[in-house]
Amino acid sequence: xxxxxxxxxxxxxxxxxxxxxxxxxxxxxxxxxxxxxxxxxxxxxxxxxxxxxxxxxxxxxxxxxxxxxxxxxxxxxxxxxxxxxxxxxxxxxxxxxxxxxxxxxxxxxxxxxxxxxxxxxxxxxxxxxxxxxxxxxxxxxxxxxxxxxxxxxxxxxxxxxxxxxxxxxxxxxxxxxxxxxxxxxxxxxxxxxxxxxxxxxxxxxxxxxxxxxxxxxxxxxxxxxxxxxxxxxxxxxxxxxxxxxxxxxxxxxxxxxxxxxxxxxxxxxxxxxxxxxxxxxxxxx
Amino acid sequence: xxxxxxxxxxxxxxxxxxxxxxxxxxxxxxxxxxxxxxxxxxxxxxxxxxxxxxxxxxxxxxxxxxxxxxxxxxxxxxxxxxxxxxxxxxxxxxxxxxxxxxxxxxxxxxxxxxxxxxxxxxxxxxxxxxxxxxxxxxxxxxxxxxxxxxxxxxxxxxxxxxxxxxxxxxxxxxxxxxxxxxxxxxxxxxxxxxxxxxxxxxxxxxxxxxxxxxxxxxxxxxxxxxxxxxxxxxxxxxxxxxxxxxxxxxxxxxxxxxxxxxxxxxxxxxxxxxxxxxxxxxxxxxxxxxxxxxxxxxxxxxxxxxxxxxxxxxxxxxxxxxxxxx
Numbered sequence: 001x002x003x004x005x006x007x008x009x010x011x012x013x014x015x016x017x018x019x020x021x022x023x024x025x026x027x028x029x030x031x032x033x034x035x036x037x038x039x040x041x042x043x044x045x046x047x048x049x050x051x052x053x054x055x056x057x058x059x060x061x062x063x064x065x066x067x068x069x070x071x072x073x074x075x076x077x078x079x080x081x082x083x084x085x086x087x088x089x090x091x092x093x094x095x096x097x098x099x100x101x102x103x104x105x106x107x108x109x110x111x112x113x114x115x116x117x118x119x120x121x122x123x124x125x126x127x128x129x130x131x132x133x134x135x136x137x138x139x140x141x142x143x144x145x146x147x148x149x150x151x152x153x154x155x156x157x158x159x160x161x162x163x164x165x166x167x168x169x170x171x172x173x174x175x176x177x178x179x180x181x182x183x184x185x186x187x188x189x190x191x192x193x194x195x196x197x198x199x200x201x202x203x204x205x206x207x208x209x210x211x212x213x214x215x216x217x218x219x220x221x222x223x224x225x226x227x228x229x230x231x232x233x234x235x236x237x238x239x240x241x242x243x244x245x246x247x248x249x250x251x252x253x254x255x256x257x258x259x260x261x262x263x264x265x266x267x268x269x270x271x272x273x274x275x276x277x278x279x280x281x282x283x284x285x
Numbered sequence: 286x287x288x289x290x291x292x293x294x295x296x297x298x299x300x301x302x303x304x305x306x307x308x309x310x311x312x313x314x315x316x317x318x319x320x321x322x323x324x325x326x327x328x329x330x331x332x333x334x335x336x337x338x339x340x341x342x343x344x345x346x347x348x349x350x351x352x353x354x355x356x357x358x359x360x361x362x363x364x365x366x367x368x369x370x371x372x373x374x375x376x377x378x379x380x381x382x383x384x385x386x387x388x389x390x391x392x393x394x395x396x397x398x399x400x401x402x403x404x405x406x407x408x409x410x411x412x413x414x415x416x417x418x419x420x421x422x423x424x425x426x427x428x429x430x431x432x433x434x435x436x437x438x439x440x441x442x443x444x445x446x447x448x449x450x451x452x453x454x455x456x457x458x459x460x461x462x463x464x465x466x467x468x469x470x471x472x473x474x475x476x477x478x479x480x481x482x483x484x485x486x487x488x489x490x491x492x493x494x495x496x497x498x499x500x501x502x503x504x505x506x507x508x509x510x511x512x513x514x515x516x517x518x519x520x521x522x523x524x525x526x527x528x529x530x531x532x533x534x535x536x537x538x539x540x541x542x543x544x545x546x547x548x549x550x551x552x553x554x555x556x557x558x559x560x561x562x563x564x565x566x567x568x569x570x571x572x573x574x575x576x577x578x579x580x581x582x583x584x585x586x587x588x589x590x591x592x593x594x595x596x597x598x599x600x601x602x603x604x605x606x607x608x609x610x611x
Contacts, residue, residue, distance in 0.1 A: 007448030057471055115350035115366070122367035126589055128542055134549050134562065134584055137569035138577050145391055213458075221460045225550060228462075229569070237463070245466035245554055253466045260463035268458040 019061070024050050026057040055250040064258075067251035071259075078235065081259050087235040089263060091151050091223040095158025096216055102159060103166030103211075107204075108196075110167070111174040128164045135160070136222070137229040154226035154236070161222035162215040169211025173204025209275040216267050224260065237263070302348025306369060309342025313376045320383045327384035335380045342373045393575040402579035409564070409576075413583050416561040419476040420548040424483025425540060431484070432491025433533065439492070440499040440525070441517075450496065457489045461547060466554045479551035479560075486547040487540035494536035498529025531606050534599040541591045545584060 024047060031049035043049040051060035071081050106124060109116040136157045143153040177199050185195045227238025237260050244252040316335055320327060350366035375395050382394045389397055439445045465482050472478035502525055510520050552562025561580045568576040
């Protein structure tokens with residue numbers, strides 16, 4: 001990690017150094033046009049205008065900073081980022097929990113029964129080549145009609161997107177024990193249930209966490225899309241994105257995008273942290 | 286023969302399974318046909334009948350699947366249990382929706398969806414052409430080629446590997462949907478903005494996978510190339526690229542799904558009046574769920590076909606690979 005630090009910093013510096021000229025390059029034509037049209041702007045020169053456009057192509061660093069401050073402060077206001085990100089994180093984690101339950105169920109089915117595998121696995125796989133996200137707008141409305149409201153519909157959609165990697169990961173994990181260990185269980189005359197509890201499930205835990213890292217990103221995407229489609233006054237980054245996109249508040253969209261990126265990275269880090277805590281024996285590797 | 290009689294499950298004839306399956310389907314079809322024009326909910330006895338039909342069918346399909354998983358068959362026959370399962374689930378849903386008289390505005394019955402699909406096929410095909418051919422395909426091709434190029438660069442220069450790759454991994458944990466509104470505002474409502482979203486979505490998995498393929502080369506092969514005095518270009522042409530092909534195809538397969546999702550979600554944030562995502566968003570807002578389902582069916586068919594096309598290409602290009610050996 002440390003040997004990556006210098007190159008990573010250099011790349012970051014290059015990006016930062018390139019950003020300002022790029023921003024000017026992208027915004028100057030728009031600013032020029034606005035000036036030519038004689039729009040009432042508070043700026044005089046094209047360059048000054050380019051960095052204070054109301055809907056810039058690329059927002060200027062100062063704009064991003066002001067936008068960030070206005071969206072983050074006050075910390076707990078219902079329209080600021082923190083409570084919304086918190087709500088989205090909650091939906092995502094609830095969705096991940098549901099996805100885990102469903103995923104483990106499918107995985108056991110696949111490992112335990114050839115017939116189950118033959119008749120359902122093709123559809124589990126096919127469901128992944130289908131843009132499941134497309135279902136979100138409808139599912140939210142239908143679930144809402146049947147009184148499923150609040151965080152649950154969003155969690156269900158998040159789970160819908162996230163259960164596949166978990167299914168495949170856990171199935172792999174349940175099959176991972178060494179044949180020798182399975183034979184040993186047989187010699188002990190262990191029942192199927194005991195084999196699962198004492199051998200197969202513990203063996204699948206590392207695989208489960210690898211799957212979590214993929215699934216949680218998928219669940220986050222699911223949660224955000226579900227929030228976009230939700231009717232009502234519920235919180236969430238998706239809702240903020242949609243409203244600001246409707247209001248054409250470009251700087252705010254940028255800030256929300258960066259925040260959801262940060263949330264995604266934090267959630268993956270969280271999974272990594274829980275993994276180290278739950279499977280300490282893996283750390284030695 | 287002797288081993289067969291030792292295993293009681295193997296001696297089961299598939300005949301009973303086939304009979305059970307047929308019986309189940311007969312019950313379900315009978316119910317659907319008899320309830321076709323009714324507008325009142327079915328009695329609890331009739332609901333029980335649906336349950337019985339489904340159970341019979343499920344048991345039958347399980348038996349058939351069990352039998353087919355024991356005998357070696359070609360893939361088409363191997364697909365029978367999955368096909369039967371789909372049919373069974375769809376007809377049970379149809380029967381249940383009719384039995385409970387769920388309003389068609391809420392959950393349309395599968396037959397109604399198919400009828401709608403046929404009615405509005407021209408609009409949906411235009412939508413699909415916009416979403417798939419312009420947005421998803423163009424974006425996919427651009428994103429994948431740039432991804433492979435970037436991976437080539439990153440694998441060639443250690444500095445780039447250390448400086449860029451950690452960012453690429455971090456980027457893959459970013460929810461791409463959040464990028465969609467920004468790009469739509471930046472580029473406009475027309476199709477290029479969605480193509481860019483798709484390109485960005487598929488780019489990072491391709492970079493990460495291709496890089497792994499290019500660098501996880503057996504040291505022995507590298508030594509061999511050295512002893513042949515192979516130039517760097519030759520090393521890439523004859524060793525690294527062939528080694529990376531299976532990894533690249535994995536990313537390409539993953540990318541097909543991501544591309545469809547990217548294009549559809551991108552349209553949720555603004556489109557110029559056509560596109561599958563646009564249609565879904567609009568129709569879901571005014572409870573036109575039969576059209577939404579039709580659009581989803583089209584998107585699914587395209588998604589599955591595209592995935593299989595890439596799998597077919599993979600077989601053509603990497604047929605030599607271990608994973609295809611019997």
